[in-house]
Amino acid sequence: MIPESEITTHAAKLQIRNVSKRFHSSNGITHALDNVSLDIREGEFVCLVGASGCGKSTLLNHIAGLEIPDEGSLQLDGVPFSGPDRTRMMLFQEHALFPWLNVIGNVLFALKLKPNLNDKERKEVARYYLHLVGLQDFANSNIHELSGGMRQRVALARALAPNPRILLMDEPFAALDTMTREQLYGDLQRIWQQRKITIVFVTHNLREAACLGDRIVLFRPRPGRIFREYPVNLPRPRDLNDPQIATVSGQITQDLKTIGKDSA
Amino acid sequence: MKSKAIIHLLVFHLILVVIWEIITRTGWVSPVLLPSPIDVAIYLFDSITSGEMLKAAWVTLKRLLFGYVIGIAVGLPLGLLCARLKCVQNTLGVLALGLQTLPSVCWVPLAILWFGQSEAALLFVVVMGTTWSILIAADNGVKNIPPLYLRAAYTMGSKNTHTWIYVIMPAAFPAIVSGMKQGWAFAWRSLMAAEIYVTIMSGFGLGQLLHYGRELQAMDQVLGVMAIVIAIGLLADMLLFSPAEKLLRSRWGLDKS
Ligand SMILES: Nc1ncnc2c1ncn2[C@@H]1O[C@H](COP(=O)(O)OP(=O)(O)OP(=O)(O)O)[C@@H](O)[C@H]1O
Ligand SMILES: [Mg+2]
Numbered sequence: 381m382i383p384e385s386e387i388t389t390h391a392a393k394l395q396i397r398n399v400s401k402r403f404h405s406s407n408g409i410t411h412a413l414d415n416v417s418l419d420i421r422e423g424e425f426v427c428l429v430g431a432s433g434c435g436k437s438t439l440l441n442h443i444a445g446l447e448i449p450d451e452g453s454l455q456l457d458g459v460p461f462s463g464p465d466r467t468r469m470m471l472f473q474e475h476a477l478f479p480w481l482n483v484i485g486n487v488l489f490a491l492k493l494k495p496n497l498n499d500k501e502r503k504e505v506a507r508y509y510l511h512l513v514g515l516q517d518f519a520n521s522n523i524h525e526l527s528g529g530m531r532q533r534v535a536l537a538r539a540l541a542p543n544p545r546i547l548l549m550d551e552p553f554a555a556l557d558t559m560t561r562e563q564l565y566g567d568l569q570r571i572w573q574q575r576k577i578t579i580v581f582v583t584h585n586l587r588e589a590a591c592l593g594d595r596i597v598l599f600r601p602r603p604g605r606i607f608r609e610y611p612v613n614l615p616r617p618r619d620l621n622d623p624q625i626a627t628v629s630g631q632i633t634q635d636l637k638t639i640g641k642d643s644a
Numbered sequence: 645m646k647s648k649a650i651i652h653l654l655v656f657h658l659i660l661v662v663i664w665e666i667i668t669r670t671g672w673v674s675p676v677l678l679p680s681p682i683d684v685a686i687y688l689f690d691s692i693t694s695g696e697m698l699k700a701a702w703v704t705l706k707r708l709l710f711g712y713v714i715g716i717a718v719g720l721p722l723g724l725l726c727a728r729l730k731c732v733q734n735t736l737g738v739l740a741l742g743l744q745t746l747p748s749v750c751w752v753p754l755a756i757l758w759f760g761q762s763e764a765a766l767l768f769v770v771v772m773g774t775t776w777s778i779l780i781a782a783d784n785g786v787k788n789i790p791p792l793y794l795r796a797a798y799t800m801g802s803k804n805t806h807t808w809i810y811v812i813m814p815a816a817f818p819a820i821v822s823g824m825k826q827g828w829a830f831a832w833r834s835l836m837a838a839e840i841y842v843t844i845m846s847g848f849g850l851g852q853l854l855h856y857g858r859e860l861q862a863m864d865q866v867l868g869v870m871a872i873v874i875a876i877g878l879l880a881d882m883l884l885f886s887p888a889e890k891l892l893r894s895r896w897g898l899d900k901s
Contacts, residue, residue, distance in 0.1 A: 444799055445798075445799075446795055446798065446799070464798045464799045464801070465801070466799075466800065466801045468799070469799055469800070470795075470796070470799045472792060472795070472796065474792060476792045476793065476795070476796040478793060478796075478811070478814070478815070479895065479896045479897070480814040480815065480817060480895060480896065481814075482895075489797075489800055489802075489810070490800035490801060493800065493801040493802060493806070494801075522894065522895050522896075522897065523897075524896065524897025525897070538800075542800065542801070
């Protein structure tokens with residue numbers, strides 16, 4: 381039996397308070413984040429959009445605990461945190477799967493670090509998540525034998541397996557073809573509704589954002605700040621080709637152009 | 645290998661041997677300079693059945709393995725340390741880079757001076773030939789790990805020793821294997837050179853057998869020993885490195901080597 385605690389979760393509330401981050405590099409100081417504050421409700425699906433270099437990945441890395449802010453704080457259900465933790469899992473733009481492990485070995489990686497499970501339970505949990513992403517028949521495949529879409533699915537299973545309360549996704553589907561991507565939108569919405577996990581999703585694709593998000597947060601670059609937020613109150617599951625989605629993404633495109641003119 | 649490839653391989657070498665036989669048979673080249681393949685085969689048969697060749701090969705292999713294992717035991721941890729600590733990198737790392745370019749035969753005069761005509765002298769030369777290239781391979785292997793792997797591992801709760809054992813070492817495995825292969829080649833070459841130069845009483849290796857073949861003008865012996873040296877090299881490749889490379893190809897999907 382799979383322990384119930386491994387496949388159900390309490391989505392977490394995330395508070396980002398006045399976070400600033402500067403990077404020092406060869407061409408001076410980059411203000412990647414400037415006084416960014418954002419509240420994310422438990423179980424909310426938030427999409428971050430904005431021009432390249434406006435600090436989206438940097439913010440995600442902060443939430444993941446891979447970066448420490450210069451100023452400001454981050455809190456999970458009101459408790460400040462720093463450093464990475466299995467309650468906040470990240471799905472990267474490239475799959476980041478380990479080539480020296482097979483599919484199930486990758487999914488087991490994080491589970492093996494969980495002390496409260498025995499090996500049999502770990503295997504069952506891993507299989508459960510492989511099933512969830514539709515790859516139960518590929519448990520023993522090597523990573524290089526999978527297609528790009530399948531790899532992202534394994535990465536999704538690997539990120540879900542430790543049962544995080546927050547899932548961070550950094551342009552996870554950018555490298556995939558349209559067909560595979562639309563299929564994964566469907567999968568992701570299904571899994572999200574089943575699990576009611578909190579998701580922060582970075583994308584360049586505004587239609588993708590409108591299709592997936594409860595709310596879209598638009599950033600502006602140099603310094604990286606939040607420009608505007610857009611609630612998306614459309615019924616789910618949503619279809620990418622719905623005209624209402626085009627309306628939402630059209631409005632954001634307009635604002636993106638204004639930002640572009642301002643900073644030019 | 646496919647059977648067609650094997651046939652090509654056999655035919656190619658058969659042709660080479662036939663040409664060689666013709667050259668010696670017709671007297672184009674004096675048998676003193678180049679003995680016929682049949683003479684070499686007879687020498688090989690005699691020396692193997694008398695046990696002389698196997699004894700020499702065993703002496704050489706023992707020296708080789710011993711030196712190689714020491715080279716790995718020293719080079720691998722130092723290489724990892726190099727990748728990890730900036731201060732080791734800037735000191736030992738740079739020294740290793742320099743010493744790696746030095747052909748290890750160059751150590752022979754010093755080795756003889758320090759250790760005399762002894763096993764220790766030979767061992768020293770082999771270790772010097774192996775250690776640095778393994779050190780550098782391990783160092784580079786760890787440094788070239790995509791940072792993405794580490795970030796992914798950290799978010800999954802891996803840290804410190806766990807990261808080293810379950811992420812850094814396996815991620816550097818392809819580079820370490822090729823470093824060990826290179827180290828093996830260097831050890832083999834340096835030992836042959838050392839054995840030819842250093843005649844010692846404690847054991848009669850392949851290099852020494854070859855050396856005496858030259859002294860006695862017995863070119864069939866020289867060529868016979870060369871054949872055995874090649875055979876040992878190929879065998880080591882098949883037994884030691886092919887399995888690791890096969891694993892790399894099937895798991896990583898790399899098509900290296
Ligand atoms: N480790 C770093 N060192 C130096 N500068 C950095 C570093 N990480 C990010 N930056 C800078 O911070 C700014 C924000 O980068 P970030 O990666 O967050 O942008 P982004 O919004 O994710 O862009 P994209 O959409 O292209 O992925 C950029 O100007 C980038 O050059
Ligand atoms: Mg980014």
